[in-house]
Amino acid sequence: MAKITFTTHEGAVHQAEIVAGKSLMQIATDHAIPGIDGDCGGECACGTCHVILDAKDFSKMGSPKADEEQMLSMTPERQTTSRLACQIKVSTEMDGMNVHLPEFQM
Ligand code: FES
Incomplete structure (x- = not known):
């Protein structure tokens, strides 16, 4: 079973099963990832x-589109590898990927 790991700012680790074709945000909310x-x-x-x-x-995900880039530019905790999870479509090739969560959302 392909899974993605989410690590909170506090270091708590949560795993979610990949459902190909859903967005990374949908996967996270379906699994109630805090x-x-x-x-x-x-x-x-x-x-x-x-x-x-x-x-x-x-580097594998491709560049954010203009509307995502605009939203990211307003994100206080933005880092060089920040993305919006709703703009990432997941695939089983992402098995084992680790996603880090910021301390706060906007
Ligand atoms: S859910 Fe991604 S920008 Fe709103």
């Missing part, structure tokens, strides 16, 4: 699904 709100339902309009990827994973 720290991802997804308030806009995945419309790239709230920024409450901010995640921080490992550099090796970030």
Whole structure:
């Protein structure tokens, strides 16, 4: 079973099963992962699904589109490998990926 690991700012680790074709935000909220709100339902309009990827994973995802980049630019805890989880479609190739959560969402 392919899984993604979410690590909170406090170091708590949660695992979620990958369902190919869903967004990373949907996977997180389906599994009640704390720290991802997804308030806009995945419309790239709230920024409450901010995640921080490992550099090796970030480089595989492709660049954020303009609307995601705009939301990220307003994210106080943005890091160089930040993404919005609603804009990442998951696949079983992401098995074992570790996703870090910021201390706060916007
Ligand atoms: S869920 Fe709102 S920007 Fe991702």
